[in-house]
Amino acid sequence: MITTYRLLTTAGLFLTLSKGAFSQALNDSSYIAAASQNLTNFYLSQQRESSSIFNGRYYFDHISLHDNEHTFFGNGQFVQGSITSEGYSYNDLDVAYDIVRDELIVIGPDKKSKVIVNPKFVESFFVQGHTFINLKTDTESEEQIPSGYYDLLHKGPSVLLAKRQKKVHESVNQFDVKRNASVNDRYYLLRDSVFRQVKTKGDLVNLFGTNRSQIQQYIKTNKLNFKKEKERSILRVVGYFDSIKN
Template identity: 25%
Template structure:
């Protein structure tokens, strides 16, 4: 794949030179625009044969289950890095039950279940999702899977979102619905720690604990009202204090 991209870059450099050569752009600016142009040409010309559409069919779940299994109930247009290639303006679904990314096939009504091992990251409105791989040697504290990146500073904040199917029997009739579960992790020095309470977060930031408690009081931030926002705000503030 890398060699194919390189050949395309070489093939399109001459027309790119003709387009951009009339303006006095710095070398780095010209190079960046040339690479972007070549990349877009390559992806556009091979889209119907792109690897992103060569996965297995996604069957999905029973329509009788109450709710939906996805991060967002509707198709979202975003970007995805798949097998080392960035695809923009791609329609995506993220199945939280199976922890897989789904795209619609270009030439058919069926949906494609992408190979998770080839998905590095994807972005849709309000979410940037990255694939993390468990590293027992480094003891990074995470299971392999997709994580919603909530904050990416000196410290990191990730959310692991998943849905389960709850079944109840009412008058001998099975009723099912999706339940969502969110787990949160703070990354510090390459290791991710599970955090559930205000205490667990502050314990990771012990050198600024007093200042952070004061920050919570002054800004009336309560974990009981929105744990996710509280974790992100505390992490951001810790980074600000540590500059």
């Protein structure tokens, strides 16, 4: 956090105008607004650089994958995103999400270092058009899903989350070790205040209780294919259920 001394120093610099210039500035509302905004921007930049999101461990590319594969969510690149931490939203950050290790990485203020954001400081983050929430649960309970980052796919009367994951597979021959990553996403629907995993079409239908027949008819009418388009199909069904319950 920025110190009182630094704020007072900045304020002092702002006020070191000549008497004439200061008098003129008082009559110029646009000048006052601009100066005020500059002071605010300075404060926010100092607060951002000293934020706890940059105080994690350094990140190193830990797995060498074949065929241009990567361990990140999305396109495998650091892209602009935002992080909400301790009640503050930090925008225009260069971030990436490692879904093998479930780690959020940010480029540090030096524009070079890669830092793993300590999850205890993260409430949510936004990257590549997706909002991820940091779910902290009691993993000792069999009814709870594991703590971690979850993609918020749908938020309404129903809440649908996706756990983005990649699994690394190794094949060994006499010359080298080949590593490839496969997507292993999991889906959870909040029902009766508990997140239930949705593995199959049957799992999903059974979660809707007395509305099962309506859901089954909707799936049939819209020719939803849970094997080829699992995520899209689940989203369509959840959206439909919320529409008939409203």
